[in-house]
Amino acid sequence: MKLDRVIAVRNRKTVFRDGDRCIKMFSPDYSKADVLNEALNQSRIEETGICVPEILELVCQDGQWAIVSRFIEGKTMQQLMNEPNADLKTLMERFVNLQISIHQHTCPLLNRQKDRMNMQIYQCNLDATMRYHLHSRLDMMPRQNLVCHGDFRPSNIIIQENGTPCILDWSHASQGHPAADAARTYLLFWLDGKITGAQNYLNLFCEKSGITKADVEKWMPIVAAARSIKGNEKEREFLLSWVRSADRP
Template structure:
């Protein structure tokens, strides 16, 4: 895959650089990123699109000159919901934006999940098991709790945050970044979003929880029950910037019975 001289860097992280290049968005991964992960994300995008979720279309997956892989999707003209939230001038405007965000999350979760999506249960159990910094007794309790995700068939984005939602110029909303999507429990997915708010936009976390509980008709207790499991999985990812907070959620496992 070749990029034009007019490409613009949108995001740069340890394992990837995201470009806008004309009418496409290109995620260029470093050679250390497994090809199977890149192809899996492309397949995930295709599957949720076929299920009826509004997502940018997959255009291409190909190898780059340095031996890495790149995923190209269509560019959707618009603004991320995160940018809109950052520019909000009042509490009422912020509430309306988070309400729109929650309504979209519930809409996605209510869409019938493709049968071949990865298992939420298996994903969380695998992540927790590899984190040997967690006390083995606590780790066992978290794995047993994750077992209760089994058998559920809802689309769970896995990284549903306002940066991954585009408010299109066409008036529609689009959801990006489907690398972590699974079939599982909506309340566990909401717990993931709650933790993401707590890590990066803490003042908005409780409002999100209130609105999700209301819009999804979901008791907050059911969401908070999964917070320790999700926190343990995030620790396994090496979230050093939020390590202390995540450990406090894990240590409070028995408080969320």
């Protein structure tokens, strides 16, 4: 395993290229269960026919786990959006169409969205009353069993040279409601400071999916609380202020 070609550095993760293989290496303090869960999710998604990098191997080297997958040539949608003459409208359309196409799939053995969210609400830094309200709100939300990526954002999509999109990073995948997945993507644009992008995204998602904005908005406090257990202090405060300002069910 050659680790001299770094592609991306993240908090507690580094992504390397070794020929036609991609190595996602996790820091020693990263939960082994989380690494295995990410690899398992990705393998399950591979079986649905959605285009994802094929998992080749799981490795543990000096206490550091790594997922080895096929390296995908191309540019991420984020890179394409950042290019000087980017056609943002067309790219956003493609982005939304792709997310909706994922929501057409089922994957019965994938983790359940509501189970994940209940666990994340339980872990988040809110008082017991607030958490109780969020658990109740979640309980009342409609149940669905469609594949949701859970971290659907432009940096997680590679457009290959033949134009086919390949979707990365399935650590947050679950089977659940597409409206919750859309609420998550909306919040991700916000957290990235892309407020206009967030509005454009939501308008387009609702127009194309037939899901109303009100239905997506109902998921926002739940999704914000669930997301707050990840990320830095500033993000956490922002997400929790979002939760606190929401109406109670």
